[in-house]
Amino acid sequence: KxxxxxxxxxxxxxxxxxxxxxxxxxxxxxxxxxxxxxxxxxxxxxxxxxxxxxxxxxxxxxxxxxxxxxxxxxxxxxxxxxxxxxxxxxxxxxxxxxxxxxxxxxxRYRLPIEDIEVEVISESKGLKVGRLGLPWPILTLVFEGEKEKVNASLWSIVDEAQKRNKPFNILSTHNSQGKLKVYFIPRRRETPLSTFAHALGVVEMAGFILTEKTSEFSAVTEDKDI
Structure with missing residues (x-):
């Protein structure tokens, strides 16, 4: 204290x-x-x-x-x-x-975002870059492959975001082959327009809805923007 x-x-x-x-x-x-x-x-x-x-x-x-x-x-x-x-x-x-x-x-938990199909943007030896496709509504870039290649690509976008004071989330995990699979989520708004009073982090942006109050839980519906 x-x-x-x-x-x-x-x-x-x-x-x-x-x-x-x-x-x-x-x-x-x-x-x-x-x-x-x-x-x-x-x-x-x-x-x-x-x-x-x-x-x-x-x-x-x-x-x-x-x-x-x-x-x-x-x-x-x-x-x-x-x-x-x-x-x-x-x-x-x-x-x-x-x-x-x-x-x-x-x-140790598999988040919903990990089950969304990745649309490949570019692919080279040791690195695959993509983005999540529909029905995922949040812009999310995905880097998969060897650590050195993933590191270079991820740092490039992290560095640029930080220089511009643009917030973001990162989820670093593994694909089905055991290779690195990293999700980069650029952000515009930390607190939702409605429903939640608290800021949303990577867990919520990856599809795991965390509520602090019963009223928040009850307010979450399939057709309501959060």
Missing amino acids: KGDPGAVNVGKKGPCFICLPNISIIQRGMRLFALGGLLNFVFLVQPFPILSAHVTLASARHTPQILSQQDVNFLLDATQRSAEFSYTYNSIGAGASIEEHLHFHVF
């Missing part, structure tokens, strides 16, 4: 929720290192899990929710090494719950 002895990175809303000195030791899990230790992430027990085996993967450093090329490479590498798990990222303005500290969400 704000004012607690030893609290670090205290903002207007209190200490950062995922800075290691501010959380219980029992909430901390395994650390992951990359680039000879330059990147240092730690798994955190998720106090409010949404999906199966849901945990948070947070940077050990207090750094904003903005991706570097090394972070994108780390995300893909972690996905590649975790065959049963998916990794997600919500940018600032696209459902990020903690904007001041870089983090990903990790879980």
Whole structure:
């Protein structure tokens, strides 16, 4: 809490929720290192899990929710090494719950978006780029293939979006052949026009409707825009 002895990175809303000195030791899990230790992430027990085996993967450093090329490479590498798990990222303005500290969400659950057919835009050795077709209503780009090729293409669009301050979501998972399959969802609006009072992140944009109130659940119908 704000004012607690030893609290670090205290903002207007209190200490950062995922800075290691501010959380219980029992909430901390395994650390992951990359680039000879330059990147240092730690798994955190998720106090409010949404999906199966849901945990948070947070940077050990207090750094904003903005991706570097090394972070994108780390995300893909972690996905590649975790065959049963998916990794997600919500940018600032696209459902990020903690904007001041870089983090990903990790879980073992197949989201509805993964069952939508991909329309191929281009295909080369080691990389296939496509977009989701109908009936999926949300513009979604899909990158599949070898990590190096996916990394280069994904970073190119992430970098451009960040330079333009355009929010986006990422779902990093696997295709049926075990290769990387990454969904990139550009965003225009964080909070829906109606129905929901809270911001929507990658889970909702991938077809999993999360409601906080009974009234929200009751308001969701097939023919109502959200």
